[in-house]
Amino acid sequence: MASGLIRALLLLLLMAGPAMAERLRIATYHTGLARDGPGLLLRDILRGKDPQIEAVLAVISTVRPDIILLLDFDFDLENHALAAFRNALLENGGPDYPYLFALPPNSGLATGLDMDNNGRLNEPRDAQGYGRFSGQGAMALLSRLPIEREKVRDFSALLWRDLPGALLPMQDGKPFLSPEASAIQRLSSVGHWQVPVRLADGRLLSLLAFHATTPVFDGPEDRNGRRNHDEVMFWSLLLDGALPFPAPEPPFVLLGDANLDPEAGEGLRSAITALLGHPSLQDPRPTSRGAAAVGKPTDTVDWDEPTPGNMRVDYVLPSADIRILDSGVYWPAPGSEAGEVAATASRHRLVWVDLDF
Numbered sequence: 001m002a003s004g005l006i007r008a009l010l011l012l013l014l015m016a017g018p019a020m021a022e023r024l025r026i027a028t029y030h031t032g033l034a035r036d037g038p039g040l041l042l043r044d045i046l047r048g049k050d051p052q053i054e055a056v057l058a059v060i061s062t063v064r065p066d067i068i069l070l071l072d073f074d075f076d077l078e079n080h081a082l083a084a085f086r087n088a089l090l091e092n093g094g095p096d097y098p099y100l101f102a103l104p105p106n107s108g109l110a111t112g113l114d115m116d117n118n119g120r121l122n123e124p125r126d127a128q129g130y131g132r133f134s135g136q137g138a139m140a141l142l143s144r145l146p147i148e149r150e151k152v153r154d155f156s157a158l159l160w161r162d163l164p165g166a167l168l169p170m171q172d173g174k175p176f177l178s179p180e181a182s183a184i185q186r187l188s189s190v191g192h193w194q195v196p197v198r199l200a201d202g203r204l205l206s207l208l209a210f211h212a213t214t215p216v217f218d219g220p221e222d223r224n225g226r227r228n229h230d231e232v233m234f235w236s237l238l239l240d241g242a243l244p245f246p247a248p249e250p251p252f253v254l255l256g257d258a259n260l261d262p263e264a265g266e267g268l269r270s271a272i273t274a275l276l277g278h279p280s281l282q283d284p285r286p287t288s289r290g291a292a293a294v295g296k297p298t299d300t301v302d303w304d305e306p307t308p309g310n311m312r313v314d315y316v317l318p319s320a321d322i323r324i325l326d327s328g329v330y331w332p333a334p335g336s337e338a339g340e341v342a343a344t345a346s347r348h349r350l351v352w353v354d355l356d357f
Helices: 002-020 040-047 051-063 080-091 223-239 270-276 289-294 337-345
Strands: 023-030 067-071 099-101 139-143 192-198 204-211 252-257 314-318 323-329 351-356
Touching: 023 051, 023 204, 023 252, 023 314, 040 080, 051 080, 051 337, 067 204, 067 252, 080 099, 080 139, 139 192, 139 204, 192 223, 204 223, 223 270, 270 314, 314 351
Parallel strands: 023 067, 204 252
Antiparallel strands: 023 351, 067 139, 099 139, 192 204, 252 314, 323 351
């Protein structure tokens, strides 16, 4: 009798096990939806006639991530554009994201100084991060899981000069940034966030989100290249406990656009090499047939040839304790209908990873 009861209890536990498991698809997507003025993205979403927006909606509806980081998506104070985009996804048969999150970015944030030393003020390169207006090209999260807002950490105000080992730009043997500019220049061109979400079992999963500047479009001082390096290095230093902030507790997922390929391009590649090889992280190396047909299987962006060409610059890197089930880059075969939709949406391709909790 006792042995029969034990067998029944074991059977119930085995049956309950899979129900307790949680499979999550987490994605990052440089949407290219930034517009040239405030409110224009919201206008275009509400009109429902913009081919690019429709293509981005179609890509997300096809991949259907549980959590997605949207990059190059304009910010407004009350998240009207983000809410309209979420609603448009649902109306077009896409996934439902009850939780939205965005913070004001550094992109377009006016400084009042000549940050690029060209003798002119109030240009896009004079902002904390490149931008024609405050909020242009920001970051945003859509999530099926609850976001623990009170536990969010925003590192975006960290001054560049305060990063240990900062590669501040130099010109003719002298600092490129004026003392006034150096005193206010933030490291993040868009943002560096830690955003916890609540898993079904009650644990917290931290999303480490960022969008680094491009390492080109500067001069011999290599202002953008050095800043890009340091924006990527920020994460390695944080994970090492080398910053004045506590390292994130696992589990976590680092995701975003590093604008840096470990094998190609003009950037200082040591930063992304160090990050991809960090013992706290694992690199699933997502691939696609579409990328393999026109470059490396791991490429995530289709830039014009011959330079800079296709590269891997978008990443989803889970912490070492998480089991990876699958991964991929949504890059359908060139010439296919799906491939045309992905190309219309953005030069970047959506990167996703499936994780087992």
